[in-house]
Amino acid sequence: MxxxxxxxxxxxxxxxxxxxxxxxxxxxxxxxxxxxxxxxxxxxxxxxxxxxxxxxxxxxxxxxxxxxxxxxxxxxxxxxxxxxxxxxxxxxxxxxxxxxxxxxxxxxxxxxxxxxxxxxxxxxxxxxxxxxxxxxxxxxxxxxxxAAPHISQWIKANIEKPVLIGPDGESVQWVSEVAKNAGAPFTILQKIRHSDRDVEVSIPDVENYKDHTPILVDDIISTARTMIETVQHLKRAEMKPPICIGVHAVFAGNAYEELMNSGAAMVITCNTIPHKTNKIDxxxxxxxxxxxxxxxx
Known part of the structure; x- marks a missing residue:
């Protein structure tokens, strides 16, 4: 047909x-x-x-x-x-x-x-x-x-010594899959959402990964509050500036600008929603x- x-x-x-x-x-x-x-x-x-x-x-x-x-x-x-x-x-x-x-x-x-x-x-x-x-x-x-296999390929091709960080318990299954295919370690945070824009994130266990590049991975980047909070934690833990990867670039309001201003080294998304961060086809x-x-x- x-x-x-x-x-x-x-x-x-x-x-x-x-x-x-x-x-x-x-x-x-x-x-x-x-x-x-x-x-x-x-x-x-x-x-x-x-x-x-x-x-x-x-x-x-x-x-x-x-x-x-x-x-x-x-x-x-x-x-x-x-x-x-x-x-x-x-x-x-x-x-x-x-x-x-x-x-x-x-x-x-x-x-x-x-x-x-x-x-x-x-x-x-x-x-x-x-x-x-x-x-x-x-x-x-x-x-x-x-999208996990394509995200893994991008990480393998572009990042040396990555450590993947998932935002919450719901992300374990697919963050672990991305990490496995990328040959990288991973850790998962605990998240408490008080409202759409008020998110509390646990401090990740990063002591063993000081020389790694942190990769924050989530399926949707909407308000970006979870990632912004995590970027701040990593900064206080004296980690390298993280790379933020999302499947869907929703970016409500000024979320993208706020995420970049928080200290993220780079923001990468898949091309499911047209955005200048689309790097994974x-x-x-x-x-x-x-x-x-x-x-x-």
Whole structure:
């Protein structure tokens, strides 16, 4: 089946990389707003009988969802064989239970909404927390890609004598995997989150790693409070300035500038969300998983 990619605004670079790996066509679309704020979408490339890949990373998702929905529905109306969502960063994974009376479980609602108009879903390291698999939230065929091997490769190629530092107990499994593949030691911190911007982090045991380069690893860098606090601890412990690595470059508000000003030597992210820190390209493994998903769907 012929594959055609449509890139939502801001996803052009990833779409070009995926099209090259998949030997696929890139379609042209028009997405704009009417003066009253309503969305207008138009597919300028024929999609009849083709598998349509909609490439749209879902940071700041509320403004992206309607154009994404309209594009999927338009493609199906125009005869597309399927519409498959490629979203390197998947939003609305955090609120997966009712923490306070009256709260909405938005993770579940968002999953139902996406599943209603996409035939498959491909994403990278979703924030599963209390979920054992993405299929608990999405009732469509899906692929979860892990960035750990690519992060390990980057560390091996660029850092001498690293020590990896995970932010909390939830990070043990994947930080240990990155460390193992990079041939590096690791340590895990204890984190207490008092609020979105008030995070208390335990002082890491770093006495044995004074001559190592600390690598702080996390899946999402949002407010960056955890990393900033850890950078300060490492500074007081007279460690080398750390390198901060995140899979998803959310960087809410001035988080990136604050992290750099805290004393981090460098901030590196994967290219799941476009940002100037993107140094680790995941397009090859995303394309590989798209192929597998299409074969089995």
């Amino acid at each position: 012929n594959i055609i990619l449509f890139s939502l605004p801001g996803n052009e670079t990833m779409s070009q990389k995926l099209a090259k790996h998949l030997n696929a066509e890139i379609g042209e679309s028009t997405i704009r707003q009417f003066p009253d704020g309503e969305s207008y979408v138009k597919l300028n490339t024929n999609v009849k009988g083709k598998c349509v890949l909609l490439v749209c990373t879902l940071n700041e998702p509320d403004n992206k969802l309607l154009p994404l929905y309209f594009l999927s529905q338009t493609a199906k109306d125009l005869g597309a064989a399927c519409t498959c969502l490629v979203t390197p960063y998947l939003a609305y994974m955090r609120q997966d239970k009712r923490f306070q009376p009256g709260e909405g479980i938005t993770s579940t609602y968002f999953g139902k909404l996406i599943s209603s108009f996409a035939d498959t879903l491909t994403t990278v390291d979703p924030h599963l927390h209390r979920r054992s698999s993405l299929s608990e939230v999405y009732n469509i065929p899906n692929k979860v890609i892990h 995941l397009s090859d493994i995303i394309a590989e998983n798209i192929r597998d998903l299409m074969k089995n769907s």
